[in-house]
Amino acid sequence: MKKIGNQTFQIKDDVFVRDTFTIAGKKEGEGPIGNCFDIIVDDDLWGEDSWEKCELKFQKEAAKSLMQKNNLMEKDIDLLIAGDLLNQITSSSFAARDLQLPYIGVYGACSTMALSMGLGALMIDGGFASNVICVTSSHFCSAERQYRLPLEMGGQRHMSAQWTVTGSSAVWLSNGGFGPKIKNVTFGKITDLGVKDANNMGAAMAPAAYDSLSQHIADTKIKYDLIVTGDLGTVGKSIVNKMFNEENNSIEDIYDDCGTIIFDLEKQDVHAGGSGCGCSATVFGGFLYKKLLNKEINKLLFTSTGALHSPTATLQGESIPGIAHCVGIEM
Amino acid sequence: MKYDKNSYKQVVNEYTPKNKMLRNCVYAFIFGGAICLLGEVIKNIFMNNFGTPEQDASTISSVVLIAITALLTGLGWFDKLSKIAGAGTAVPITGFANAVVSPALEFKREGFILGTASNIFKLAGPVLLFGYFASFIVGILSLMFK
Amino acid sequence: MNYVMSFVVGGIICVLGQIVIDTFKKNNAYLLVLLVVTGTFLGYFGIYDKIIEIGHSGATVPLLGFGHALAEGAVEEAAAKGFMGALSGGVKKTAPGVAAALIFGYIVSIVFNPKGNK
Structure with missing residues (x-):
């Protein structure tokens, strides 16, 4: 058993977080950690004709750029684990349509990043995969539309309300190399x-x-x-x-x-x-x-x-x- | 976990920031008052310059306010305004107009029939349904108790 | 004087709306429904006519005034045409406002595109 305590899986073999690639929106770029992101997209459509299409482009570009940056070919990646907030996790599945990698779509609402990294680590530790890419995204406008009201509808946000981050990050997990x-x-x-x-x-x-x-x-x-x-x-x-x-x-x-x-x-x-x-x-x-x-x-x-x-x-x-x-x- | 639903409710109440009601009310008064004042100005313009009867001028004034709201919604300015004004823009007829225009605009990407047209009543539908229903009841009441 | 009273009465009605928003934290649709239905009954009982006498546009521009118009129309038509009047009166009286909102809404949706981040 690789399980310790009540609920924790211990990863015995090396699973490295080899690299990340992060794309963020304008407001996030203006924030205190704005200089940490690889790409900042100023426009909330990024040349697409709807916010949903923009969000899937965020995911696709994050995964693609991560692969290009590390000279990874499609055949090198054993698994893509992705998720987002929209109904039928469309951003992830539609991005995976273009990425052409073996794909598992997961839904954990805002917990999706740790969920997919955890699953990826288990896949690698289990010996089923050598390289896994985990990617998640959200977009303020598409989320607001689905979960709340039209954006042009006037109103005040309550003081306890939170602001959906526009951004996507892809993480490369590997059984070889260096890093955390x-x-x-x-x-x-x-x-x-x-x-x-x-x-x-x-x-x-x-x-x-x-x-x-x-x-x-x-x-x-x-x-x-x-x-x-x-x-x-x-x-x-x-x-x-x-x-x-x-x-x-x-x-x-x-x-x-x-x-x-x-x-x-x-x-x-x-x-x-x-x-x-x-x-x-x-x-x-x-x-x-x-x-x-x-x-x-x-x-x-x-x-x-x-x-x-x-x-x-x-x-x-x-x-x-x-x-x-x-x-x-x-x- | 030592909390259950009841004890946690108290924790949530304690930690949740309250809305700034006093400030919101001041803005609601100023913006709401200003919109009503504008309505009165438009009404008077029609009454004094075109000789429109008061009842009709009042209707025209509402229509003009609706048109202004529609334009501001399209430009994306109305939501910025109402973020400050709160009920000041929601309570006047401008709030109703915004509730009609905003889903119409938002859903245009899903097509004009099943997007714009079927969503245009998304927020205004409840208002019209209960408004019409109440007016029907009032009409019947007036027949019963002449 | 009408201008001052429009401002003050309109402002007070909006403050009442703001208190409802901040207390109940409900979707604005609830507030709009509440205003229209309240206005209709205040109209029927003749209370709103008095508020309009004082407040002019300060009372007719808020959605309560829309409700008042619904009641006024229904009562007038019912007196003239009976049951059919009760059915159509309110709709007829408020038709210009509703039609304007729908038609301008459609035009705006053709001309403009949805704007994103606030």
């Missing part, structure tokens, strides 16, 4: 404490994040340099801190959240922070991965969080289920 290694993967349980407010996703996801994080830490007993969650924003982040503090196991000094890293919350008018599949993806690919390479951090616990929210279910009175997946990475 994925060591432990914990797939989370669905945790739902009854939050129904779609304008307060951070609060809906925080219990799931706490559950997966505490499980991962209990299973592995590793002292991490940095723990990041995907897109809890200010509300979810402070609730997670409160929960750990109550267990006398404070992580406050080493804990941050991608949703609060990617935007300047004061100046960029995003209220509680960033969200979306692209949030943890671009922050990992652009920012955290470089910190690992530069050895500014050696042990990173990367946890993407997802609100498995459906507008239909919400209208039917359902609450919002949350999930969080942890990927422990060491340099």
Whole structure:
């Protein structure tokens, strides 16, 4: 068994995070980590004729550029694992149509980046694949359209609402080479404490994040340099801190959240922070991965969080289920 | 986990930032008042310059406000305005017009029949349904209690 | 004086709407429905006529005024034509506004393209 503790899979062989390629939108480019992204797209259509088509171009270009940058041919890649927020994960599947790689589409809402990296690591450790590309994306306009209201509809965003990140990141996992290694993967349980407010996703996801994080830490007993969650924003982040503090196991000094890293919350008018599949993806690919390479951090616990929210279910009175997946990475 | 749905609700309430209601109300008053003032100005222009009767001038004034809203929505300015104004733009007839125009514009990429045309009532449909229904009830009431 | 009263009454109605938005945190569609239905019944009971006398456009421009027009139309037509009037009166009276919104909406959707990031 490669399983330790209750829920954690230990990766025994080397699984390197070899490289990343990150594309982000204009607002993300203007944020505090804007200089970490490989490409910044100023226009919300990027030459396409709809936001959905633009989002799939984000994914396609991220994967293609990653392959070109590393001289990877199609035959070198054993598997593409991809996901996004839209119905039928169209951005991923339609991008995969052009990429012509063996493809698994996954849906984990905003938790998709850690989910696909975890799955990729298991595939490589299991000996089924040597090289895996994981890619996820989100686009403010396409997400807003699907989950909320038309963009031209006037209205005020609530203070607890979050801003969907426009961006995509592709990550190359390989069984050979150098770089940070994925060591432990914990797939989370669905945790739902009854939050129904779609304008307060951070609060809906925080219990799931706490559950997966505490499980991962209990299973592995590793002292991490940095723990990041995907897109809890200010509300979810402070609730997670409160929960750990109550267990006398404070992580406050080493804990941050991608949703609060990617935007300047004061100046960029995003209220509680960033969200979306692209949030943890671009922050990992652009920012955290470089910190690992530069050895500014050696042990990173990367946890993407997802609100498995459906507008239909919400209208039917359902609450919002949350999930969080942890990927422990060491340099 | 030591929380259940009830105890977590209290945590969420404690940590969720409140909307800035006072500030929003001030803006709603200023913008909403200004839009109504504009309506009165348009009405008076038609009454004084074209001799339109007050009832008709009032209707014309609404139509003009609707046209202005449609244009601002198309230009992408209306949502920026209402981000500040809040109910100040939502409560006047401009809010209704925006609710009609915005889905029509947004869904044009799905085609004019099944995109624009079938979504144009997406937000206005409820208003018209319950408005018409209420007016029918009122009509019947007026027949019963003359 | 009419201008001042339009501004003040219109502003007050909008503030009430803002309180509803910030308290209940519901989709704007709920607010619009609430306004129209409230306006219709205030119109029927003759309360809204008094508000219009004070506020002029400050009372007719908000959606409550749309509801008032619905009630006025239904009552007038019902008196003249009975049941059929109750059915058509409100629709007839408010038809210019609805038609304008639909037609301008369609024209705008032809001329403009949706704008993205706010």
